[in-house]
Amino acid sequence: MTALIDAVHRTRGGWRIPDQNLWTGEVEEHALAFAFDPAAGALFLTYENPRPADWERGLLWLRHGQDRSGAYKWRAINTPRTRRMMNEHLCMVCSGSCRQKKDGRTTWLFVDDPPTTPDGTPITNLPPTCPDCVPESLATCPRLSERARLVTVAKTRPFAVTADLYEPAEGFPAPAVKVRHEIHIPYGPETAYWLRFALGKQPWLALDDVRDQPKGRLRRQTPAPREETAVGRHEDANSPTEKEVTGKEGGTGSTNDQQQKPQGDHADGKGKGK
Ligand SMILES: [Zn+2]
Structure with missing residues (x-):
């Protein structure tokens, strides 16, 4: 059974589809609304059928299913995963731990250098890549194989979120109307107010004590010889846009582009960052 699941989660070229990727069957539609928080004396964005797991860091997050049905999307991420x-x-790629046993540091793979904050702290909206998956990641992305930077990181801190912003409309409960698409909101006292109006789609982390790994660890790999199946098909850039696929509130996950700068809209998707 494991072999079957493994086979259907490969592309036509034989590469694994990273666990981070969104599948069209995982897109869910849930109505959003504004509710009143008596303790704060203010409105906040919520699902009409809220669950505790919808919130993290005082912020409502986009829901996605977890069954990997439909077609996979290279340029969209599954937000809960x-x-x-x-x-x-x-x-x-594989959801395995990226913490090294010997020193507890985490391995991370970038194209070029990660973006930085004004004070020079590296930040990223990409999860780490484990050493076992680095050769395959390099082989699937020419851009990455030429400009890869493999590092280890001592610690991370939640830094920001890419989120859609909503406003309450007339009515009770107040319907939520989307007013900004995928903006970058750093965490902090000056932005805490806006998190009440935001639907989180992609987290950003600040990276502490980034150290380069030897270039010798950047080996490429040849793909496993697998046939594409009906399940493992790719929804390419000519397929319906994310909005068409997803429906009204929140849409799919954010685009997945590690070179994305942390300002402005987040939907220009230049391709997967690996
Ligand atoms: Zn891995």
């Missing part, structure tokens, strides 16, 4: 990968330092 990504949150877990970022929080627990799990590999974006």
Whole structure:
């Protein structure tokens, strides 16, 4: 059974589809609304059928299913899987731990250098990649194989979120109307107010004590000889847009582009960052 699941989660070229990727069958539609928080004396964005797991860091997060049905999307991420990968330092390809046993540091793979904050702290919206998956990641992305930077990181801190912003409309409960698409909101006292109006789609982490790994660890790999199946088909860039696929509130996951700068809209998707 494991072999079957493994086979259907490969592309036509024989590569594994990273666990971080979103599948069209995982897109869910849930109505959003504004509710009143008596303790704060203010409105906040919520699902009409809220669950405790919808919130993290005072922020409502986009829901996705977890069954990997439909077609996989190279340029969109599954938000709940990504949150877990970022929080627990799990590999974006295989969901395995990226913490090294010998020193507890986490391996991370970038194209070029990660973006930085004004004070020079590296930040990323990509989960880490485990050493076992680095050769395959390099082989699937020419851009990455030429400009890869493999590092280890001592610690991470939640830094920001890519989120859609909503406003309450007339009515009770107040319907939620989307007013900004995929903006970058750093965490902090000056932005805490806006998190009440936000639907989180992709977390950003600040990386502490980034150290380069030897270039010798950047080996490429040849793909496993697998046939594409009906399940493991790819929804390419000519397929319906994310909005068409997803429906009204929140849409799919964010695009997955590690070169994305942390300002402005987040939907220009230049391709998967690996
Ligand atoms: Zn891995």
